[in-house]
Amino acid sequence: xxxxxxxxxxxxxxxxxxxxxxxxxxxxxxxxxxxxxxxxxxxxxxxxxxxxxxxxxxxxxxxxxxxxxxxxxxxxxxxxxxxxxxxxxxxxxxxxxxxxxxxxxxxxxxxxxxxxxxxxxxxxxxxxxxxxxxxxxxxxxxxxxxxxxxxxxxxxxxxxxxxxxxxxxxxxxxxxxxxxxxxxxxxxxxxxxxxxxxxxxxxxxxxxxxxxxxxxxxxxxxxxxxxxxxxxxxxxxxxxxxxxxxxxxxxxxxxxxxxxxxxxxxxxxxxxxxxxxxxxxxxxxxxxxxxxxxxxxxxxxxxxxxxxxxxxxxxxxxxxxxxxxxxxxxxxxxxxxxxxxxxxxxxxxxxxxxxxxxxxxxxxxxxxxxxxxxxxxxxxxxxxxx
Amino acid sequence: xxxxxxxxxxxxxxxxxxxxxxxxxxxxxxxxxxxxxxxxxxxxxxxxxxxxxxxxxxxxxxxxxxxxxxxxxxxxxxxxxxxxxxxxxxxxxxxxxxxxxxxxxxxxxxxxxxxxxxxxxxxxxxxxxxxxxxxxxxxxxxxxxxxxxxxxxxxxxxxxxxxxxxxxxxxxxxxxxxxxxxxxxxxxxxxxxxxxxxxxxxxxxxxxxxxxxxxxxxxxxxxxxxxxxxxxxxxxxxxxxxxxxxxxxxxxxxxxxxxxxxxxxxxxxxxxxxxxxxxxxxxxxxxxxxxxxxxxxxxxxxxxxxxxxxxxxxxxxxxxxxxxxxxxxxxxxxxxxxxxxxxxxxxxxxxxxxxxxxxxxxxxxxxxxxxxxxxxxxxxxxxxxx
Numbered sequence: 225x226x227x228x229x230x231x232x233x234x235x236x237x238x239x240x241x242x243x244x245x246x247x248x249x250x251x252x253x254x255x256x257x258x259x260x261x262x263x264x265x266x267x268x269x270x271x272x273x274x275x276x277x278x279x280x281x282x283x284x285x286x287x288x289x290x291x292x293x294x295x296x297x298x299x300x301x302x303x304x305x306x307x308x309x310x311x312x313x314x315x316x317x318x319x320x321x322x323x324x325x326x327x328x329x330x331x332x333x334x335x336x337x338x339x340x341x342x343x344x345x346x347x348x349x350x351x352x353x354x355x356x357x358x359x360x361x362x363x364x365x366x367x368x369x370x371x372x373x374x375x376x377x378x379x380x381x382x383x384x385x386x387x388x389x390x391x392x393x394x395x396x397x398x399x400x401x402x403x404x405x406x407x408x409x410x411x412x413x414x415x416x417x418x419x420x421x422x423x424x425x426x427x428x429x430x431x432x433x434x435x436x437x438x439x440x441x442x443x444x445x446x447x448x449x450x451x452x453x454x455x456x457x458x459x460x461x462x463x464x465x466x467x468x469x470x471x472x473x474x475x476x477x478x479x480x481x482x483x484x485x486x487x488x489x490x491x492x493x494x495x496x497x498x499x500x501x502x503x504x505x506x507x508x509x510x511x512x513x514x515x516x517x518x519x520x521x522x523x524x525x526x527x528x529x530x531x532x533x534x535x536x537x538x539x540x541x542x543x544x545x546x547x548x549x550x551x552x553x554x555x556x557x558x559x560x561x562x563x564x565x566x567x568x569x570x571x572x573x574x575x576x577x578x579x580x581x582x583x584x585x586x587x588x589x590x591x592x593x594x595x596x597x598x599x600x601x602x603x604x605x606x607x608x609x610x
Numbered sequence: 611x612x613x614x615x616x617x618x619x620x621x622x623x624x625x626x627x628x629x630x631x632x633x634x635x636x637x638x639x640x641x642x643x644x645x646x647x648x649x650x651x652x653x654x655x656x657x658x659x660x661x662x663x664x665x666x667x668x669x670x671x672x673x674x675x676x677x678x679x680x681x682x683x684x685x686x687x688x689x690x691x692x693x694x695x696x697x698x699x700x701x702x703x704x705x706x707x708x709x710x711x712x713x714x715x716x717x718x719x720x721x722x723x724x725x726x727x728x729x730x731x732x733x734x735x736x737x738x739x740x741x742x743x744x745x746x747x748x749x750x751x752x753x754x755x756x757x758x759x760x761x762x763x764x765x766x767x768x769x770x771x772x773x774x775x776x777x778x779x780x781x782x783x784x785x786x787x788x789x790x791x792x793x794x795x796x797x798x799x800x801x802x803x804x805x806x807x808x809x810x811x812x813x814x815x816x817x818x819x820x821x822x823x824x825x826x827x828x829x830x831x832x833x834x835x836x837x838x839x840x841x842x843x844x845x846x847x848x849x850x851x852x853x854x855x856x857x858x859x860x861x862x863x864x865x866x867x868x869x870x871x872x873x874x875x876x877x878x879x880x881x882x883x884x885x886x887x888x889x890x891x892x893x894x895x896x897x898x899x900x901x902x903x904x905x906x907x908x909x910x911x912x913x914x915x916x917x918x919x920x921x922x923x924x925x926x927x928x929x930x931x932x933x934x935x936x937x938x939x940x941x942x943x944x945x946x947x948x949x950x951x952x953x954x955x956x957x958x959x960x961x962x963x964x965x966x967x968x969x970x971x972x973x974x975x976x977x978x979x980x981x982x983x984x985x986x987x988x989x990x991x992x993x994x995x996x
Contacts, residue, residue: 231619
């Protein structure tokens with residue numbers, strides 16, 4: 225096991241009808257900015273629950289944060305924070321709203337030239353404006369971690385940020401929220417969480433037995449509950465397992481002490497930036513090609529995953545490892561998630577070269593658990609995903 | 611899944627040669643009370659490492675905290691805290707030293723009549739004096755939770771306390787510390803952590819798939835590493851898996867959203883108070899009888915445990931459940947841990963009645979996941995363990 229440090233101070237409030245607990249978590253004298261997305265929370269009743277819980281608190285609202293939270297929109301929200309002297313942020317939404325809120329938490333207290341620096345200069349936020357979340361879409365794990373990914377349309381960029389000051393103070397997770405989520409989004413959430421685990425697990429064996437088993441536990445749970453989540457989101461047991469699995473998939477725990485990959489995300493982000501493909505779907509496009517391309521380096525863990533998660537007991541290491549990739553791709557497809565770039569756009573020629581060049585232009589640091597993938601490797605992986 | 615709240619703010623610093631990081635965690639202007647046990651840390655080099663790391667900090671020492679931390683001894687330490695105007699506590703030891711330090715953290719800021727009230731009146735500590743830990747014996751999980759158990763010889767009592775203010779600020783976990791731990795203590799640690807998981811898992815199925823799998827992951831890991839930990843504590847990989855498993859076994863995570871039992875601990879504590887039997891060994895004495903006595907109520911989970919953890923694939927639910935109890939008892943015995951009270955004392959007649967009466971005298975609340983065990987049940991369980 226590698227040395228590691230782990231600290232996650234977010235208070236999780238999990239379960240049925242927990243949104244009412246908001247009133248206990250936000251200081252009575254706070255000046256709150258309530259942030260949300262396209263307005264679905266006004267149709268599904270979550271907005272009303274939040275407003276009722278906050279009836280005695282000073283609340284300003286800022287809606288319209290888009291999927292892949294957009295820098296220009298967030299800068300408008302930042303202006304509201306300054307103008308209204310906001311002291312507390314509340315994200316009501318999925319990963320995009322929460323990620324956008326993290327950016328605002330950092331930007332609100334940033335005293336450099338422009339908040340864009342936080343993203344381009346990789347500034348770790350030690351202290352942000354306090355914020356809580358009410359999660360409306362299980363997927364990204366952003367509700368219990370300190371990371372965020374922000375998009376800037378102007379430059380077609382999607383950049384990561386974070387820091388120990390950006391954990392939510394609290395996150396309310398009521399699994400009942402999934403009853404109003406469209407099937408497409410539920411499939412995205414399952415795929416996103418599943419791939420988060422793979423990025424922290426599908427590397428090479430270093431004998432961190434507990435982390436491996438925790439990762440496998442999340443994968444097994446997602447596989448088991450996926451059909452019910454899609455077919456009947458009112459199945460509370462399945463919804464609760466789904467929601468908690470998504471959170472545990474990316475709250476830092478399973479990545480501690482082990483090598484991690486994250487190349488699938490790095491490449492996938494470019495596909496979202498270039499084509500607007502849903503984040504989760506870009507992961508399903510890149511992951512199988514990535515594992516095939518890096519087969520030799522990853523086959524031991526692939527075989528372990530085949531055995532423990534997919535119950536593949538026959539065959540050689542290579543056979544099992546290959547079966548694992550096939551099972552994974554089949555799982556995505558059963559969720560209705562296409563796994564080839566050409567399923568999403570006819571205009572894919574030249575994409576591989578373009579992505580490779582982008583990485584090079586930004587200063588190549590190498591991708592994957594060994595930081596050994598070259599721009600040429602990335603080009604080949606993307607081409608395999610056409 | 612049941613509703614739950616989860617927050618664990620302890621910073622874990624895990625790995626080889628991490629004790630030196632103490633200097634980064636304790637404020638330079640702190641007045642530190644360094645607490646330890648019988649002095650083994652002076653022989654195994656840990657004391658020197660701690661002193662070196664704290665060479666620029668104002669440190670007072672208090673050694674001699676016994677196993678099952680004794681109230682009278684802790685009251686002496688409390689006097690030192692007041693006299694020296696201590697502002698920060700540092701526990702260097704196993705669960706007993708850390709539990710004792712938690713009591714002191716609470717007592718130092720308690721403004722009631724006597725700190726004994728914290729234990730007898732079940733007062734939850736919202737804010738304690740800040741403290742860190744350097745773990746020298748993986749077992750209790752106290753390094754990453756907010757609970758503590760204190761013993762008072764005078765009254766032969768062993769009482770629990772805790773509260774959100776009693777999480778360590780940080781805990782340093784260097785698996786290399788186990789190289790100097792006697793085999794007996796290593797066996798205790800394995801048994802203690804194993805039973806912690808059982809208490810949070812061996813109840814009845816409620817469909818919390820991820821919590822079940824996490825619990826099973828810890829059990830599987832402990833079973834796998836146990837022979838190496840005992841045979842060769844210098845096997846760093848095994849030591850690291852062991853240490854991290856002990857912490858994860860009782861940091862709150864796996865008990866969230868599920869029913870928990872804790873009857874084994876409640877009864878076991880009485881055996882320690884009456885006979886001075888090592889805590890872990892009392893658990894190994896009580897657990898098998900407890901599971902046999904409550905067989906009908908627990909057999910579904912026992913069978914699941916048999917299948918997933920012990921790979922028992924043949925037989926009925928009852929067969930598997932029974933096999934699970936046998937496998938568990940055999941596991942303890944392989945560690946050199948006896949599982950009958952008569953293995954520890956010849957003077958056991960009347961113990962069952964005495965324990966049952968103690969529970970009754972203290973005001974009976976019912977034990978087990980349904981709070982349904984009666985004093986009469988407890989008497990029978992203890993007799994089965996003779």
